[in-house]
Amino acid sequence: MSSLSREKPRQRSQPVPHKGGVSWWDSLSPERKMDLLGVLLALLGLLSLLSLFSSHHGILTRWWVTALQLMGGDGAFILPLVFLLFGFWLVLRNVDRFPSPSIERGTGLLLLYWVILAVFHLYQGGGWELAAAGKGGGYIGALLERLLVSAIGQAGAWVVLLAGFLLGVIMTADISMVDLVSSVESLVHRMRQESKRSRERLSAVERKRSSPVSLPQSPEQREELPEDFKPLPVHENELPPTTKPSVLAPSVKKGGGGSRLASSWDSSSRPEDEKPIPSSQQIWQLPSVDEILDPPVEETIQTNVDAERARLIEETLASFGAPVHVVEISRGPTVTQFGVEPDFIETRSGRMRVRVGKIAALADDLALALAAPRIRIQAPVPGRHYVGIEVPNIQISRVMLKEVIESEAFRKIRSPLRFALGKDVAGHSVAYDLATMPHLLIAGTTGSGKSVCVNSILTCLLLHNSPVELRLILVDPKRVELTGYNGIPHLLAPVVTEAEKVVGALQWVQREMDARYHRFSQSGVRNIAEYNRKFSPPLPYLVVLVDELADLMMMAPEETERSLTRLAQLARATGIHLVLATQRPSVDVITGLIKANFPARIAFAVASGVDSRVILDQPGAERLLGRGDMLFQAPDASAPVRIQGVYVSDLEIQRLVDFWRLQDMNVRATQRMAADPNMAEPVNMDLPPSVPLTQVPLFDAEMGGREGDPLLEEAKRIVRQEGKASISMLQRKLRIGYTRAARLIDALEEAGIIGPASPTSQVREVLDWENGEE
Numbered sequence: 001m002s003s004l005s006r007e008k009p010r011q012r013s014q015p016v017p018h019k020g021g022v023s024w025w026d027s028l029s030p031e032r033k034m035d036l037l038g039v040l041l042a043l044l045g046l047l048s049l050l051s052l053f054s055s056h057h058g059i060l061t062r063w064w065v066t067a068l069q070l071m072g073g074d075g076a077f078i079l080p081l082v083f084l085l086f087g088f089w090l091v092l093r094n095v096d097r098f099p100s101p102s103i104e105r106g107t108g109l110l111l112l113y114w115v116i117l118a119v120f121h122l123y124q125g126g127g128w129e130l131a132a133a134g135k136g137g138g139y140i141g142a143l144l145e146r147l148l149v150s151a152i153g154q155a156g157a158w159v160v161l162l163a164g165f166l167l168g169v170i171m172t173a174d175i176s177m178v179d180l181v182s183s184v185e186s187l188v189h190r191m192r193q194e195s196k197r198s199r200e201r202l203s204a205v206e207r208k209r210s211s212p213v214s215l216p217q218s219p220e221q222r223e224e225l226p227e228d229f230k231p232l233p234v235h236e237n238e239l240p241p242t243t244k245p246s247v248l249a250p251s252v253k254k255g256g257g258g259s260r261l262a263s264s265w266d267s268s269s270r271p272e273d274e275k276p277i278p279s280s281q282q283i284w285q286l287p288s289v290d291e292i293l294d295p296p297v298e299e300t301i302q303t304n305v306d307a308e309r310a311r312l313i314e315e316t317l318a319s320f321g322a323p324v325h326v327v328e329i330s331r332g333p334t335v336t337q338f339g340v341e342p343d344f345i346e347t348r349s350g351r352m353r354v355r356v357g358k359i360a361a362l363a364d365d366l367a368l369a370l371a372a373p374r375i376r377i378q379a380p381v382p383g384r385h386y387v388g389i390e391v392p393n394i395q396i397s398r399v400m401l402k403e404v405i406e407s408e409a410f411r412k413i414r415s416p417l418r419f420a421l422g423k424d425v426a427g428h429s430v431a432y433d434l435a436t437m438p439h440l441l442i443a444g445t446t447g448s449g450k451s452v453c454v455n456s457i458l459t460c461l462l463l464h465n466s467p468v469e470l471r472l473i474l475v476d477p478k479r480v481e482l483t484g485y486n487g488i489p490h491l492l493a494p495v496v497t498e499a500e501k502v503v504g505a506l507q508w509v510q511r512e513m514d515a516r517y518h519r520f521s522q523s524g525v526r527n528i529a530e531y532n533r534k535f536s537p538p539l540p541y542l543v544v545l546v547d548e549l550a551d552l553m554m555m556a557p558e559e560t561e562r563s564l565t566r567l568a569q570l571a572r573a574t575g576i577h578l579v580l581a582t583q584r585p586s587v588d589v590i591t592g593l594i595k596a597n598f599p600a601r602i603a604f605a606v607a608s609g610v611d612s613r614v615i616l617d618q619p620g621a622e623r624l625l626g627r628g629d630m631l632f633q634a635p636d637a638s639a640p641v642r643i644q645g646v647y648v649s650d651l652e653i654q655r656l657v658d659f660w661r662l663q664d665m666n667v668r669a670t671q672r673m674a675a676d677p678n679m680a681e682p683v684n685m686d687l688p689p690s691v692p693l694t695q696v697p698l699f700d701a702e703m704g705g706r707e708g709d710p711l712l713e714e715a716k717r718i719v720r721q722e723g724k725a726s727i728s729m730l731q732r733k734l735r736i737g738y739t740r741a742a743r744l745i746d747a748l749e750e751a752g753i754i755g756p757a758s759p760t761s762q763v764r765e766v767l768d769w770e771n772g773e774e
Ligand SMILES: Nc1ncnc2c1ncn2[C@@H]1O[C@H](COP(=O)(O)OP(=O)(O)OP(=O)(O)O)[C@@H](O)[C@H]1O
Pocket: 398, 399, 444, 445, 446, 447, 448, 449, 450, 451, 452, 453, 583, 627, 628, 629, 644, 645, 646, 647, 648
């Protein structure tokens, strides 16, 4: 096992120092200059704030405070505050969590500053005298206020200032107007619902207080109460305390008119065992990332190796007649990228730069010189003025899922379907939103890291979504990769392992998609996000994950291709997303039609350039190192990016699966208890991992389970063998849900195999021992 090494982000990009620096300032690296500037700005901001709020001033500070007040009036404190925050930001700029700078953000902040000062000024009556007195918005605010009032009057000025404020917020927060409106809309919606709920709670308390049933005391009894008696607070729906924001299960809509919004999701097409628990009191608690995921490992850095390698690259290329100089070194977890700029050479037609193609052709010679297994040359790096030479690190770092989940790149994606992908060649975290992709194709040879990638996507989804928000269909013909997820409440059916059932599953997903479109058109909305904003209960997202596409394409190529293509073309708006993985990147598995509809693709290491072309339409993946080293082609990117995928261990997955399984069992037990306390029995928490459930997938039930339950024969055998029958026994032995076991008991009673229920016990007598085993 390799020991791990990772540099701190600040040290990853090291511009090579130019020779012959002159002054002290010039000899500082740009990084150090930014640090110094940050500290100075923060100091200036802090001193200015202290001076503004203190009454004792020196000559310098008195002059500075007067200047600030003349400039900003009552908003004089804003500028020092900005200095302080900007200084801090500069010092901490490499911490992933801080937003990245841009000209747009800076302009937005300036605009906000100006508009706020103008508002201060206008609010206090406006005019230059106010500014001269150091009041209102000072001269800066007065300038804009005067301009606006003299040009368009006071009312017009308010309108323009409001528009300027909105524009400033949009630019600073880097969001679109639509996002701003929809977040305000959802905030208002949430506040309204909250106030409605608290009003209902209040009126319930009032009702209880005034209810003659709850206080049936006679006047004499009432007199017996002590004077300071206070009734205990009344708690409706008392539930166990939750530590995290909880997600309520969909509540049944009053007068919902099932027919209007009927989808196959809700009722008819699903066997009752598989239904989400329809309890309005049900609360799903999301897992805590800290408890599920392992912390990242701190690693040591080897900076001298990079300098030595940079020298070797320059020497080797020069010896082949392609002189270059290294201008940038970016260290990632698996590879280090050396950015080289071609130098000039003398040719017969004069002085000209070394051709980029010539450098690319020397990849194998470079690999030999650097004693590296494989080298990939990106010529040129998109958006940069240099050629990227990617050399594998001597010590490869493992990118733990937790560090990417906690990065700014991940946090800034506000979507339930966001997932952590890994780190790029500069060591920056990379995360994406499956909803925007909107489907993903993953390919690579065996052992290249596909399953780890699929598991990491699933882990991210399960960490951030309850079964009310997300449902899954997992297809795993290999039977070893995904069956461990059996038993989690997000699954619409146990993991599909038989290839013959997959076509049925895909057809079911198509019907669900059509039902959702129908529902949207009746409700006048365009997509799932809009629907969930406006209606309750919300529709869950649906992710279909296929771990080996090749098996399906071998068995039913036409039907599989047709279903996948139709879903890929249409399902996005309905919240249905596909993730397909295969270890056979050949044209009969990844057909042209499938490829055309899956613009987001991940290529792990493959055997040849031809395979790489099948996935990415270009070579490159054959030079990857395996074990999570990938090329990711985003739908909107011009070229694929090299990423080291996140690693998620079996233990982490097990913790997550156990968390959801246990919660599901508890919720079901609570529901049974609420339905009929006599029937409830302690839940068996010792379900061993990866138990293959014997439930019939919902697609089977939908396709023709009307003639009777296929488990009936098995149930007959069991009751005869045990000499007694009960619902819970069948649940345990057949690993099925309560409703289905109850139906089986009814069927057994109807067939005269067991006796009727007795009022005192749930255990039934066996009447018909025919064909019984001993
Ligand atoms: N992102 C990663 N970081 C570190 N190691 C990884 C990563 N991904 C995969 N590996 C290593 O590579 C091994 C093989 O990965 P994985 O099982 O995902 O390959 P695969 O492509 O799914 O192979 P198969 O098709 O045979 O299942 C893993 O056991 C793990 O040790």
